[in-house]
Amino acid sequence: MTALQAQTVPVPMLDVDLEFLDIVTEWDVSTPHHRWKPAIVVPATFRPADLSRVIVVANQKGGVGKTITALELAMAYVARGLRVRLIDADPQKAALTHWLRETCYPADGSTRYTLRHVYFGKATLAQATYPTIYQGLYFVPSDPDLDDVEMAGPDKVLSPETLLRDSLRAEAADWDVTVIDSGPRLGRITISALVAAHDAVIAIQDGGLEVAGTGSVVTTIGSLRERLNPDLKVRAIFFTDFKKEKLPRKIGHAMHKAFPDALIVPARESTQAGWASLARKPLRVHTPGEKPTLDYDRAADLLIAPRQKAS
Numbered sequence: 001m002t003a004l005q006a007q008t009v010p011v012p013m014l015d016v017d018l019e020f021l022d023i024v025t026e027w028d029v030s031t032p033h034h035r036w037k038p039a040i041v042v043p044a045t046f047r048p049a050d051l052s053r054v055i056v057v058a059n060q061k062g063g064v065g066k067t068i069t070a071l072e073l074a075m076a077y078v079a080r081g082l083r084v085r086l087i088d089a090d091p092q093k094a095a096l097t098h099w100l101r102e103t104c105y106p107a108d109g110s111t112r113y114t115l116r117h118v119y120f121g122k123a124t125l126a127q128a129t130y131p132t133i134y135q136g137l138y139f140v141p142s143d144p145d146l147d148d149v150e151m152a153g154p155d156k157v158l159s160p161e162t163l164l165r166d167s168l169r170a171e172a173a174d175w176d177v178t179v180i181d182s183g184p185r186l187g188r189i190t191i192s193a194l195v196a197a198h199d200a201v202i203a204i205q206d207g208g209l210e211v212a213g214t215g216s217v218v219t220t221i222g223s224l225r226e227r228l229n230p231d232l233k234v235r236a237i238f239f240t241d242f243k244k245e246k247l248p249r250k251i252g253h254a255m256h257k258a259f260p261d262a263l264i265v266p267a268r269e270s271t272q273a274g275w276a277s278l279a280r281k282p283l284r285v286h287t288p289g290e291k292p293t294l295d296y297d298r299a300a301d302l303l304i305a306p307r308q309k310a311s
């Protein structure tokens, strides 16, 4: 047992949110805004998925809450006793690997492999998977050189688009849930994450420019489904840093029209979100019970059926 495993801590479930968001089948855009109450959209067609699920968090727009969504969803499943693998597929220096540097994998230099080694055929995905201090959470780190994958020739990276999918399939039985955090660049790495996944969840944030970003994510997923992964399902749209304002309501409604079978989840705002990343801890560990964590918990339960979880 490594020193890290010896310090492993269980991640507890949180109390139920008493002022919890309602569940509706569609956001009502006809109610005057001052009377409208934010709610989670669960379409009538939505069904929870089985275990052994691969979920990618995506949006080619930067800074919209992909990383926090990937981490908090992964932690919600860990708290439910599942065996979870979290993969950092973003080469950015300030991404998940940096966030989890001190708590989630050996910071003493004993990390030998990252996702980059997997693409370059230098390690298997299993070899690049590290236990973390959180019981049930395993992590595949990234590194800034992961970007090399984007330009590498076929002599260096064989089948870049399908490599991650094939690696995950080879070890599918070992994991209840795999969550992949993707970067804002729609290059090979992000495409391979979308090819590897069963489910895509899209993170969006409010703000004027977001309307344009939202259009591109709809187009990207559409063409990806046509060409590379016809089975990919958009299962949820997370509205991160959600505030009850008119524009998010409009965008949420547009996303529901674009993805009528997906959950629309307001992940409510929390001033602690930024502090948690500064402290390099998941939000649910840094400040247990913050509203977005409870929203991620709720979404986690909707995405994967409780009756199918490990007993």
Ligand SMILES: Nc1ncnc2c1ncn2[C@@H]1O[C@H](COP(=O)(O)OP(=O)(O)OP(=O)(O)O)[C@@H](O)[C@H]1O
Pocket (backbone or CB within 6 Å): 061, 062, 063, 064, 065, 066, 067, 068, 069, 090, 092, 095, 182, 183, 184, 203, 240, 241, 242, 267, 268, 269, 270, 271, 273, 274, 277, 292
């Ligand atoms: N519920 C929330 N309440 C308040 N702030 C939030 C919330 N969710 C996310 N944020 C903030 O939004 C910002 C962007 O979050 P994050 O880094 O997860 O985005 P990202 O899409 O992964 O960015 P990138 O495209 O650079 O990878 C961060 O400053 C984060 O603290």
Ligand SMILES: [Mg+2]
Pocket (backbone or CB within 6 Å): 066, 067, 068, 090, 095, 096, 181, 182, 183
């Ligand atoms: Mg990110």
